[in-house]
Amino acid sequence: MGGYFTDLISGTKSLLDGMWVTLKEFPRRPVTLNYPHESVKMYRRFRGHIELIGDEEGKPNCIVCSMCQRACPSGCISLGGVKPEGSKKKVLTSYILDFTTCSLCGSCVESCNFNALQFSNEYNLASTRKEDFIMDLLKRLEEQNQ
Amino acid sequence: MSLTLFNVVLAVFIAICFVGANAAYLVWCERKGAGLFQRRPGPMENGPWGLLQPPIDGLKLMTKQLLIPGGVDKAIFMVAPVLAMFPALISFVTIPFSNSIVAHPIDVGVLMIFAFAALGSMSLLVAGWGSRNKYSMISSVRAVSQTVAYEIPLMITTITIVMISGSLNLGDIVQSQLGGFWHWNIWPLQKQVGFNLLMPISFLILFVCSVAETNRAPFDLGEAESELVAGFHTEYSSMGFGLFFMGEYANIVIGACLTVILFLGGWSCPIGDLGFFPFTHNVGWFLLKIYLIIFVFIWIRWTFPRTTIYGLLNLSWKYLIPISLFNLLLTAGLLKVF
Amino acid sequence: MTEPISLQPDETFVLNVGPQHPATHGVLRVKMTMDGEYIYNAETVLGYIHRMHEKMAENRTYPQFMPNMGRLDYLSAMAFNHGYALVVERACGIEVPERAEYIRVITVELNRISSHLVWLGAYVLDLGGFTPLMYCFDDREQILDLLESVTGSRLTYCYFRFGGLYNDIDDDFISGTRAFIKRMRKELKMYAKLVTGNIILMRRLKDHGPVDQDMCQRYGATGPVARGSGINYDVRRNEPYSVYPEFDFEVPVYGECDSYARYLVRMDEMEQSLRIIEQALDKLPDGPVNPKKKPKLIKPPPGDYFAAVETARGNFGIRMVSDGSKNAYRLKLRSPTYSNMHLFDEACRGMLIADALAFMGSLDLVIPEMDR
Numbered sequence: 001m002g003g004y005f006t007d008l009i010s011g012t013k014s015l016l017d018g019m020w021v022t023l024k025e026f027p028r029r030p031v032t033l034n035y036p037h038e039s040v041k042m043y044r045r046f047r048g049h050i051e052l053i054g055d056e057e058g059k060p061n062c063i064v065c066s067m068c069q070r071a072c073p074s075g076c077i078s079l080g081g082v083k084p085e086g087s088k089k090k091v092l093t094s095y096i097l098d099f100t101t102c103s104l105c106g107s108c109v110e111s112c113n114f115n116a117l118q119f120s121n122e123y124n125l126a127s128t129r130k131e132d133f134i135m136d137l138l139k140r141l142e143e144q145n146q
Numbered sequence: 147m148s149l150t151l152f153n154v155v156l157a158v159f160i161a162i163c164f165v166g167a168n169a170a171y172l173v174w175c176e177r178k179g180a181g182l183f184q185r186r187p188g189p190m191e192n193g194p195w196g197l198l199q200p201p202i203d204g205l206k207l208m209t210k211q212l213l214i215p216g217g218v219d220k221a222i223f224m225v226a227p228v229l230a231m232f233p234a235l236i237s238f239v240t241i242p243f244s245n246s247i248v249a250h251p252i253d254v255g256v257l258m259i260f261a262f263a264a265l266g267s268m269s270l271l272v273a274g275w276g277s278r279n280k281y282s283m284i285s286s287v288r289a290v291s292q293t294v295a296y297e298i299p300l301m302i303t304t305i306t307i308v309m310i311s312g313s314l315n316l317g318d319i320v321q322s323q324l325g326g327f328w329h330w331n332i333w334p335l336q337k338q339v340g341f342n343l344l345m346p347i348s349f350l351i352l353f354v355c356s357v358a359e360t361n362r363a364p365f366d367l368g369e370a371e372s373e374l375v376a377g378f379h380t381e382y383s384s385m386g387f388g389l390f391f392m393g394e395y396a397n398i399v400i401g402a403c404l405t406v407i408l409f410l411g412g413w414s415c416p417i418g419d420l421g422f423f424p425f426t427h428n429v430g431w432f433l434l435k436i437y438l439i440i441f442v443f444i445w446i447r448w449t450f451p452r453t454t455i456y457g458l459l460n461l462s463w464k465y466l467i468p469i470s471l472f473n474l475l476l477t478a479g480l481l482k483v484f
Numbered sequence: 485m486t487e488p489i490s491l492q493p494d495e496t497f498v499l500n501v502g503p504q505h506p507a508t509h510g511v512l513r514v515k516m517t518m519d520g521e522y523i524y525n526a527e528t529v530l531g532y533i534h535r536m537h538e539k540m541a542e543n544r545t546y547p548q549f550m551p552n553m554g555r556l557d558y559l560s561a562m563a564f565n566h567g568y569a570l571v572v573e574r575a576c577g578i579e580v581p582e583r584a585e586y587i588r589v590i591t592v593e594l595n596r597i598s599s600h601l602v603w604l605g606a607y608v609l610d611l612g613g614f615t616p617l618m619y620c621f622d623d624r625e626q627i628l629d630l631l632e633s634v635t636g637s638r639l640t641y642c643y644f645r646f647g648g649l650y651n652d653i654d655d656d657f658i659s660g661t662r663a664f665i666k667r668m669r670k671e672l673k674m675y676a677k678l679v680t681g682n683i684i685l686m687r688r689l690k691d692h693g694p695v696d697q698d699m700c701q702r703y704g705a706t707g708p709v710a711r712g713s714g715i716n717y718d719v720r721r722n723e724p725y726s727v728y729p730e731f732d733f734e735v736p737v738y739g740e741c742d743s744y745a746r747y748l749v750r751m752d753e754m755e756q757s758l759r760i761i762e763q764a765l766d767k768l769p770d771g772p773v774n775p776k777k778k779p780k781l782i783k784p785p786p787g788d789y790f791a792a793v794e795t796a797r798g799n800f801g802i803r804m805v806s807d808g809s810k811n812a813y814r815l816k817l818r819s820p821t822y823s824n825m826h827l828f829d830e831a832c833r834g835m836l837i838a839d840a841l842a843f844m845g846s847l848d849l850v851i852p853e854m855d856r
Contacts, residue, residue, distance in 0.1 A: 008465060017452065018806065021678040022449045022615060030187040031622055045651070047636035050181045073548035105551035106644050106650070135833035184618035279497050284521060363612060364684055371505045372610045374837050450680075451685050452612025454838045455521070482796070 022086040047104050051144075052095060052137050056146035061116035061137065064090040067110035068117060076106060092138060099125075099133035104109040154239075157250060160237035169395035170200035172440065179444040207388040215278060215381050222276035227386045229269035230393035233262035233399060241403050242317040244413040244429035255316040256304055259296070259404060261352050263359060266397060267293035270361075270368055270378045273390070277381040285377030288455055292358060295459050299466035300355035303348050306470070306477045307331055307408045320358035320412030324427060325419070330411040336441040342480055344473040349409045351470050353439075356401035358458065361395065367455055402439040496524050499837070503532045504839070507610055507841045512852030514828075514844075521836050526829050527579040528854045537856045541815035546572055546782040547646070549812070554640035556819065557853035559602055560633075561641050562595035563795035569644040570725055571791035571802045575784030578647040584773040585727045587653055590661065590764045591631065591643060593757040597668065599796035600750050604849045607747070608679055610845035611688060616679050623671050630660050646782055648774030658765060665758050672755060680751060689744035695831055695845030696741050703830075704823040707798020708753065709847055712746035716737035719794035731763045743846040750848070783810055797821050797848050821854045 033040060042048075052060045064081030076098040081090040109117045127133065174189065174196065181188025189196030214223060240255040242248035252258055267290055276285020308314055310331065313323040323329050332349045358365040369377040379390045406412060413432040414424050424430070453461070511532035516541045517524040541549045553597060554561035566588060573580060580588075606618030628638045634653050635643040644652050679685060681722045690811035700710045710717055718735040720728045736752035738745035784806040792801040798820030804815040832840040 004464075014681045014686075018449050018682050019445060024443065025443075025619075026179075026182050028185065030181070031625075032186045034187070034190075043633045043636065044411055045633065045636040056718075070550070073544055073551055075245055078692065091500055097501045103551050103555075103640070104637065106636070107551070110650075143711045180614070184615050185619065185622055209737070277519070280497065280518075288521075366612070367838075368611065371613060373841050375506060448615045450613055450682065451608055451679075451688070453684050454688060454836065456836070457687050 002112070042121045042123065042132065046119065046121055046123075047106050048122050049099050049104070050097060050108055050117050050137070051120045051143045052092075053118050054114055054141050054145060060092050060095075060141055061114050062092045062095065063116070064092050065114070067111045067113065071107040071111035073081055073105060073107060074101045074103055095137040097135045097137055099130070099135055100130060108139065154250065157239055158235065161235055164239060165235055165396045165399070166392070168399050169392035170204060171389070172398065173203070174200050174396040175440070176444055176447075179441070180448050183445070183448040204388070207385055210384040212384040212386055213381075213455075218381070219276050219277045220417050222272055223381075224386075226269050226273035226276055226395070227382065227389035229272060230266065231389045231396065233265040233269075234393055234396035237262045240316060242320060242407070242412065243399070243428050243432050245317075245427065246449055247429055248317060251315060251317050254314045256308060256314045256319075259316075259400065260301060260304075263397075263400070264297065265292070266393070267392070270389075273382070274378040277378070279381050281374040281376075282378050282380050285368045285370065285374045285380075288370075289361060289378065289393040289453070292361070292365065292367055292458060296355045296466075297460040298352055299462060299470045300359060302467070302470040302474050303355070304408060305351045306348060306474050309474075309477055309481060316407050316412075320407055320414065323411040324414045325412075327411065327416040329414075330409060332409040342473070342477055344469075345477060347469060349405075351466050352408060353405055354394075354461075354466065356405055357443065357446065358462075360397040360400065360401050360443075362394075362443060364450040364452050365458055366452060367458065370452060398440060399436065402436040402443070405436040406432065407440055410439075495519060501841075502529075507844065508851070509606060509849060512825075512849065512854070516837070516840075518837070521838075523832050523840050525834050526832050526840070528828060530826060533753040533852055535852075535856065536755050537816055538817060541812050543811065545810045546656045546711075546784075546812065549815075550641045550644070551640065553638050554642050555852065556637055556817070556856060557795060557797070557800075559599040559850055560592075560595050560796040561639065562592045562643065563793055564800060565642065565644040566592055566726070567791055567793040567795075567800050567802050569646055570782065570793065571789050571804050572646050572782060573807070574780060574791055575787065575789045575804060575806060576646065576779060578778065579775055580647055581772050581775055582727070582769050583652075583771040585650045585731060586764050586768050587649055587773060589726055589728065589731075590653075590761050590768075591634070591641075591762075593760045594631060594661070594664075595625050596796045597754050597757050598624045598631075600754050601627075603630070603750060603796075604675065604679070607845040607848075608685070611685060611842055613679070613685075613722060616675065619671070619674070619678075623668060626660075626664050630657060630664060631661070633657055641769045645774065648772075652773045657791065661761060661765060665762055667757055668754070672751070676753070680747075686744065688842055689742065689747055690740075691742050692835075692839050693743035693746075693831065694741050695746075695827060695848055699827050699830065699848075705798070705827055706823065707794070707796075707820050707848075708746050708749040709798065709824045709827075711735065711749045712743075712846075713736045713741045719792050719799050719800075722745055725791070725793060727764075728760075731769070733760050735761075743843055744788065744844045746848075783808060783811060791824050794820075795820060797850065797853070800822060817856060819853045819856065821849050825854055 052062060062079070064079060066079065069077045069079060078096050078098075079092065080094045081092050083090050084092055106119070111118060125133075172407035177199070178196065189199040192198040198386055214220060237259045239250050240248070240252045240258055242251065270289040271286045274282040274289070277283075307319060311319045313319060323331060332346055361368045374380070379387055382390060413429055414427045415431050417425065417427050496517045496519050499516045499518045501516055502508040508514070513529040513532060515527040515529060517526070535555070536551050540552055544603070550565065550568060553564040556564050583670050601620040601624045605617035608616040616713065631641060632638045634657050635650060636639040695705065695709060695713050697713050697715055699705070700715055706717065714735045714737060715736060719725070721735055733756045735747050736756065738748050784804075786806055786808040789804045789806065790801060792799055799818070801818035801821055802818040803818070804812055807813040808812040827842060832843060835843065
């Protein structure tokens with residue numbers, strides 16, 4: 001019988017404790033961000049999809065060594081290059097990223113020894129069409145140069 | 147005679163408007179309250195502070211397709227949401243908002259409210275039975291045993307109050323509490339029952355019962371989202387779901403009204419009638435009190451986890467019923483002595 | 485209240501919980517044979533999110549498989565990465581610089597706290613309380629921000645490399661972590677008031693969901709489930725790896741064998757993780773985070789290797805068989821919740837459905853990890 005009333009009192013007290021905790025939160029300012037109207041600043045190291053780095057003239061640093069292609073676990077990078085006559089270096093002619101299979105692991109950026117790849121800071125990438133995610137990074141670099 | 151009929155129709159119409167507006171904006175209050183309790187802003191995109199959210203939600207519900215699952219008993223399936231809304235509406239007819247604002251004062255108002263509240267749980271049973279869904283079935287069985295368990299202490303507590311004020315008429319019950327907050331039934335200060343110290347506890351019992359009666363968290367066993375998906379309204383879409391939703395909020399308003407009338411002095415001004423406007427006994431005080439009670443409803447919902455069916459029955463049969471019975475006997479004895 | 489009742493098999497019906505159900509937190513399906521609200525038996529059906537990770541390991545080079553490890557257990561990806569890095573390092577004999585080891589411990593423990601926070605929120609949500617979930621996610625957000633600032637990702641970190649790390653931590657991370665420790669200690673007190681002490685929660689968890697030592701051993705349950713049954717076993721202490729022996733921390737063990745014991749183990753583990761992080765930040769040595777000598781191509785010598793780590797859910801073991809090529813010959817992953825889940829059927833018989841789902845939540849299931 002003693003347990004009957006102590007249960008009742010301690011139980012009620014625990015409930016009131018909980019209610020006090022939530023009441024204290026009630027007048028406080030929300031901690032959330034009003035997303036479409038404000039957005040967070042992305043961290044410097046944020047791993048978005050990759051993009052090419054250009055030199056001063058806007059030409060890509062890439063020398064078409066295909067290390068990124070080999071490092072990629074999902075095989076989503078395909079690149080092509082030609083060797084112009086009289087030159088020793090290959091020139092990049094196409095760099096296609098199939099973002100639909102990319103898992104954003106960053107192996108490509110790490111494998112690159114020529115400072116040719118970096119992560120972009122873009123994260124608003126929603127689309128209803130698959131073609132939007134087959135990215136031509138060379139074209140992207142040209143657009144960035146303009 | 148025709149005038150009475152007209153009066154009733156008018157009263158029902160006003161009740162529908164009141165219930166509809168309340169249900170819609172209580173949903174907004176609930177969502178806003180939930181947001182603020184949870185460190186987030188709640189609805190805020192449509193209109194200032196999201197105030198246009200309820201009509202937009204209503205529009206959405208009305209324009210959606212009403213799906214009827216194959217193999218259900220159509221008549222029963224369709225009648226259940228109406229049955230959820232209808233008793234709540236009728237109960238408003240007898241609730242006195244102030245001395246003059248009452249649709250139809252009935253001498254057995256308390257009885258009528260209980261009768262229709264019991265009918266409300268019928269809708270859960272019918273919905274669960276008619277949905278042809280195992281989750282709904284389990285939920286409706288739960289909901290009914292819950293209602294049965296909670297109506298007993300609710301009625302016993304009400305009888306205590308009826309004995310003190312000597313009337314089943316809700317208006318008369320309030321009349322006996324006019325004249326300042328020390329006259330309210332919640333305080334153990336009533337001379338005629340010799341300062342019964344159990345009155346605040348009685349109030350708590352009534353409050354807990356009205357939470358349970360309206361199937362609100364922490365007693366929302368019927369809906370029990372994480373166990374029974376959505377309980378009895380799993381299969382309902384569009385306005386079928388909308389009516390259940392509105393019925394729930396209408397029941398909350400009734401629960402709050404009943405609590406205020408029985409224990410918190412209805413439309414009486416807390417410091418007595420001073421004779422000038424805000425401090426007279428008027429409907430404003432009544433509304434203020436019921437919304438305060440509703441705030442506590444919301445506050446409780448967004449604080450506690452759900453009980454289980456046996457936890458709920460334990461609480462009812464081990465604590466609420468014995469204590470309320472004891473209080474009934476004590477009050478009867480004290481009434482005899484003083 | 486969970487006394488066995490007389491069940492009559494001919495009066496039962498089958499309740500299909502999942503693959504889409506609010507309580508299963510993923511695509512787990514449990515076929516429950518019910519007698520009214522009582523469970524007669526519960527058959528777990530897996531395979532709805534099978535992605536053949538073990539087979540993928542045989543077709544990818546060792547570094548290429550690293551990102552996969554974060555996709556197993558999305559809540560404690562860091563610990564899974566750690567396990568894989570450990571086994572390959574053991575196989576190739578790569579030395580890890582001391583600073584890298586300390587940073588590994590800090591990030592793994594931060595990740596453990598974030599995982600337990602999600603569990604706490606989701607568990608109380610299973611029990612019907614919504615608000616603690618939001619508070620937990622608010623706290624977890626701080627951890628995710630910290631980890632994002634170093635790893636560049638919020639969930640599938642892929643931060644560890646064989647022999648070291650993706651990159652070094654900075655001063656902002658250190659000061660941010662210290663601030664977080666302070667904040668979290670306060671928040672843990674708040675959770676104790678709001679959730680742990682709550683009478684409704686206690687009534688629902690105490691003496692419900694019995695998992696005794698014998699059952700743990702038969703099914704191979706580990707982690708908080710085993711520690712809630714009085715088994716004093718934690719890989720971090722019993723088979724130490726990394727720099728764990730250098731820290732002073734306790735392994736919380738409760739002997740009550742009920743859901744509440746498992747609950748308390750996890751709450752205490754968060755506190756202990758905070759202690760470990762604090763010590764690691766104090767002791768953090770200077771130096772490189774990647775070894776100077778690192779083989780260019782990872783080709784472990786032929787053999788059979790094993791490593792185990794303590795993830796947020798228990799003992800995660802990797803057995804790797806190498807034939808000397810650049811792909812693994814066989815990679816067997818032993819994930820903790822797979823074993824933890826399978827005692828559910830035996831333990832839940834005769835329970836009410838509400839209690840059974842509360843019990844299931846206390847096992848802390850992450851479906852993609854169970855069903856690889």
